[in-house]
Amino acid sequence: MGIGATAGVAAVGGVALSAQASSSSPSSSSDSLTFDPDGYSKLTTTITDTEGTEHNVTYHFWKAITYVANPVDATYQSLIVSAPVEIDGTAVDPTNAPILLANSIGGYLPASVADATEVGGGGSAAGGGTPPSGAAPSGAAPSSSASAASNANGNTNATGGATASNQLLALAAGYVVIEPGARGRTLKNSDGEYHGTAPAAIVDLKAAVRYIRANKGLIPGNVERIVSAGTSAGGALSSLLGASGDSPIYDKYLKELGAADASDAIFAVGAWCPITDLEHADGAYEWNWGTNALSTGKQVDQTVSKDLKAQFAEYQAGLKLRGLDGFGPLTARNYDDYLVEQYLQPSATKYLAALSDSDRETYLAKNTFITFSGGKATFTWDDFLTHVGARKKDTPAFDAFDLSAGENNEFGAGTTETRHFTAYGAKNDSTGLSTKRVAADIPEKLNLMNPMFHLVEKVNDRRSKHWWIRLGTSDSDTSHVISANLAARLDNLGDDVNHLYYWDEGHGANTDPGDFITWIATVTGYGTSKKSKRN
Helix, strand or coil, rough: CCCCCCCCCCCCCCCCCCCCEEEECCCCCCCCCCCCCCCCCCEEEECCCCCCCCCEEEEEEEEECCCCCCCCCCCCCCCEEEEEECCCCCCCCCCCCEEEEEEECCCCCCCCCCCCCCCCCCCCCCCCCCCCCCCCCCCCCCCCCHCCCCCCCCCCCCCEEHHHHEHHHHHHHCCEEEEEEECCCECCCCCCCECCCCCCCHHHHHHHHHHHHEECCCCCCHHHHHHHHCCCHHHHHHHHHHCCCCHHHHHHHHHHHHCCCCCCCEEEEECCCCCCHHHHHHHHHHHHCCCCCCCCCCCCCCCHHHHHHHHHHHHHHHHEEEEHHHCCCCCCCCHHHHHHHHHHHHHHHHHHCCCCCCHHHHHHHCCCEEEECCCEEECCCCHHHHHHHHHHCCCCCCCCCCCCCCHHHCECCCCCCCCCHHHHHHHHHCCCCCCCCCCHHHHHHHHCCHHHHHHHHCCCCCCCCCCEEEECCCCCCCCCHHHHHHHHHHHHHHCCCEEEEEEECCCCCCCHHHHHHHHHHHCCCCCCHHHCCCC
């Protein structure tokens, strides 16, 4: 149980990287929170785009800069900046370029850029840092795999967060790339008190945004065109960052850190397989994967599964969401039809259409549940579940009765490592706790960590209005309805939503990174220059 990842292969273009410093000067680390525009090293890299074309990029690189005046741990509360100045021999002015704010957070674990020496250097405490080679060609394991957490796979870094593919492609497209570190759930101070649990990570990311915006005119890039990106827990935090821009419920936490006096709203969001809406994730998971056995062949406790499914049905009805493209109200009764029609069949159709005739024939012979006629794939929900096979997690998947899930640690506090965060989890605690209720501070922390709070309960007008959301169809780290609900609510609010599923891909997949880079140019209005169209 807890935060994990199903293995999958991301079909991204190979990214080769080499860098040499030609000059350097120390980056600013003072508490003034003023960015030093001259504190960079000049580096050169070679980046291979998704079409196999190599680009020679010269860029200015600022080593780790602390983004708050009163850091709890500057090892994690710092960021790195990369700004291109020459691409393939042509000078580039990054002054008005979009800023890709790419986090490498996975598993709600700590992420540090303190030792990063080049673009793509975002890493984590658990993984010892993931250098740019972590964004190796398709299917390659992270370079820090020897110390990888259990939720890492070929698509992700050592903690299950994003590799550096987006960062490198963005730099080659002429964008500014800023990579923030953030505290995570395992961090403790000398007194044994946890200081990286909720809401530390989102507060840190907001502080990073405030630092960037406060340094308008000094830091390279257009601070009004910040695009966040993240995978898994990092995708959840990217979504939360976009949904909660300038929400006052974070002010006291930001003030304690001495965050810059500036906005923390961002322009657009990129989120891959976001592990979010945690207080409802157990019910959504059982609705989706309740009939699927574990990899051992064992069925999960069906009484618990049915209880949680019932909770999901009630929650879903209360959201009053309408599906995309005129589908109508989304309920537990029709969500399977919605997923099949809106996402799964189109995903399979696109996958099959891209195959050669012989490869398509072979695939269909092995997957007879699919009918491919008139250039369209059709199948049933039940057959799709059988196709995916084993579920990743036991039940409950997130608020484990025995407090073993990573999310239990995410809601730890003080010297208490793990806590329940749902009434059902607390009621059925199996660890011998003296109380069967969640702690009094849990409801507030859930609101601080859930983008849906800012989109449903307290609709935030300062939210991002442009959203790129992706998920693999074979990803059973969370329910498929989590990202679909997020997309539906955003669409219902009138936002621009680009949401699709990758067929047969697992957790962390990013099979269209070039399209994401092009999308950034389109939504930010930066798509007119030749350099910005490179992907």
